[in-house]
Amino acid sequence: MLTYANNKTFIMKKTLTFFFLVAVSIIAITGCKKSGGVPAPTITAISPASGIANTAVTITGTNFDATASKNTVKFNGTIATVTSASSTSLVVMAPAAGSTGVVTVTTSGGTATGPAFTYLQPPTITSISPATGIANTVVTISGTNFKTTTTNNVVKFNGVTATVQTATSTSLTVSAPVSTTGTVSVTTSDGTANGPTFTYIPAPTITSINPASGPAGSAVTITGTDFDATAANDIVKFNGVTAAVTSATTTQLVVTAPVTGTTGNVTVTTTGGTSNGMPFTYTTGPDIYLAGLNASGGSGGYWKNNSWVSLTNCGAAFSIYVSGTDVYVSGVDISSLLPAYWKNGTENTLPVTAGVTAGQARSIVVSGTDVYIAGLEGSPGNTAPRLWKNGVSQSLALPVTGGDQRAFAVAISGSDVYVAGNAQPSLATGHQVATIWKNGAATYLTNGDYYSLSSLFINGADIYAAGQNVITSFSNPRYYWKNNTPITLSGTAYRCTGIGVTTSGDVYISGDDGLSPQYWKNGTVTPLLPNPSSASYATGVFIVSNDVYICGNYGGGGSGYWKNGTWNQVNNAQSINAIFVK
Template identity: 35%
Template sequence: MAAPVVLSVSPQQGPASGGTAVTVTGTSFTGATTVRFGTKAATSFTVNSSTQITAITPSSSVGPVNVSVTTSQGTSSQQVTFTFVAVAAPSLSTLTPSQGPTSGGTTVTLTGTNLTGATAVRFDGIAAASFTVNSATQITAVAPPHAAGAAQVTVTTSGGTSNALSFTYVAVPSLTGLVPNQGPVSGGTTVTLTGVNFSGATAVSFDGVPAASFTVNSATQITAVAPSHAAGAAQVTVTTPGGTSNPDNPQAYFYYAATPSLLSVLPLSGPTTGGTTVTLTGNDLLGATAVSFDGVAATSFTVDSATQITAVAPPHAAGIAEVTVTTPGGTSNPAGYVYLTAPALFSLIPDQGPTHGGTVVTLTGTELAATSEVRFGSTPTSFTVVSPTQVTAVVPTGPDGPVTVTATTPAGTSNALTYTRVSGPSI
């Protein structure tokens, strides 16, 4: 058999610290007993075939050395060199982010120089859960679990171990109290949150809805402004780089509806028989569960908006009734609505006059104070309310003969009395 022959090596250089896997190509490698880089034997080698060997370089001084292979037939004599080069130690400049939870799992981007070939990333000596060398200036590493506090992060390559940068492990926040623990659905209540590990809080949420604003007063106190929310309980949480508070035992903040208020009722009056459609205006009327007239439920009602309800007045005795609206937030202030008895006419003075009109007639009766119309037959005419029992009206022009006279108020139309127009004498 022939002595081995070395034709080439790949790669042709590597760090002086050794550890480079080098492919040696040539002939007659079967049964190789030694592979040398200069005078030093390879750390290990594998004969892949009679023409190829994979060898791991030993440590060496900087510079070129001859690569040789020895078999039972001798040692190769060809001058094929591998150059050992000095490798600069890695250096770290930044960590982003620079903090995360004690449970680990934070993806941290390390930037620096000479990071190629990194063999380890450590957090206080604990190996990163995983890491990827993105380039000579960047590594992405996943932080391992660690106790709360600062951990020194380093990168190791064949050139050595880098300087250390600090990564802060943050404990999960815990929320223990809310004062006050309730407020209106409109939000705006300033709530003081107490607990631990609040430093660096990035969010305060009410059922997942961000607080309108918040201020971290200390590691144990946050002041937050409650957002608007539907009535009921809302779970309050604090989020920091250490995680989200109380996932299994959250603190509850209770939203209640604001007390409704009434500003006006239109029309202001109606008949004792009920049935008048009344428009109520005010504030915080959404969710109304009742509309009452002196405690008597409206025949029906519709919530048109937060500021308006349309209700049908129920029957009620004559007089003033207090109208209220009830919602989950409470019962409103009362607004006055007047129940009126239908008007009644007793007499007309005079009860006759000329056909050309203009005669002033005094109508006497009851419940006339709110008179809104006086008619002679189907013709409305001008009138003046003198008192609750008396109205004066101007007779309109019309044909001779009798005509009915009525008075109308919000409570209805009166009985009819007869007025007779008389033609004047003809010549």
């Protein structure tokens, strides 16, 4: 039976229980809110979940503060910059000092912990070695954060993918692909690094070779691009046989055709690669000798098959003659200004009249063991013709003493010695007359007034001569002579410099019209250049069988010779005065 005391106790316990439950409910309800009733944020996702520092990351969730500055976002404890905010989305920049770890968002309502953000480690390039080369050059790339598996590194040379041969986290070795000069880049799953520039060394190219044919030992000029300016760094081959390079620029090489070479392509190899090939034809034809001045310093000497031979003290080289293996050149000693000749490079001075301070050895021929030289001594207005035999002055009959009397050519026929030039029969009239001396006796040529002969040729019993009319008016007829009979030349003949006769009897004369080189065949003129140039002239002719060689200058094309009308340039020639073919 329930007593009053027990009932009172029961009622008190029920009352205490009720108030306890009410208190617990209030605590539970208020625990879900901060002051003012702000709900705590939540994070449902981050995007992207990986990246490098300063990657823009979008955080999706609830209860964010719409004011960006009232959201504190941390990447593994490092505060990030919030760039935009709404209650359900924040855009933040992954902090540079952050590291891989969870992302948190804190507002006045509390803190939410989200997924982890993974910091990627993009590669860096500190150097490449070498920085220049050709395709397939092995290049070492140094840096950081490379992948140790070769296929996980994508290396490009100016955008072209290279083959990675080896890989560590700090070094890659790659083979340079066929590409062009540009930046080297490395890409991994973590990003891309752009490094230094790799410069491709271009392969040389050949645009021309001159001459394109010749005997072994010929000097050959190779013109093109991207040669090495250091001669030893250019490897030139004639059909596979290495040639000696005598001079080099980036656009021109001068080489010697190797003795063991054969007809085929000429190539040039440098560190940049091997050029295209251009054909060179080996010939067994005659040797070409040319006398004149070299463009380097203007020294006198001669070329044999395009190879230069300098002569000591030679200030001018007017004539050349080859007898057996002996090479003779006549000219002027550069120091004394007196006539001299050189035999195989050894100088021999010629005697002149006492008191004479100038002279020229203009023409030289060899007959047996005798050396004959025609020339002059004295100064303009007072010159005298001279003939020397083995260095001894010979007699030439002169009508008067003084005036401008000169000898320019000498020829031998049997025991007869012929000299061509001009005499001055009368000091009173003052004009020159074309003259041929035979064994010292003078013959004045028909219609030879105001002429000076510069060339002479003996063909059997026939004597041919040609020269220059000293009257500048071209209205006067121009001639060459055969046995003292004048033969008119067609066209405009300013001067005739050489004469020769082929085995078939055709007479060729070299010369010019005052502007451009030309030749006459049996009196009929033919220009040697399509476009006249005041810097062009023809200076001599030499005939072998029916091949006609004419030496001279081709204006902007340099100095050299024409063979049957085809031009052949000579290396480094300032001027060419005479030709001999043997």
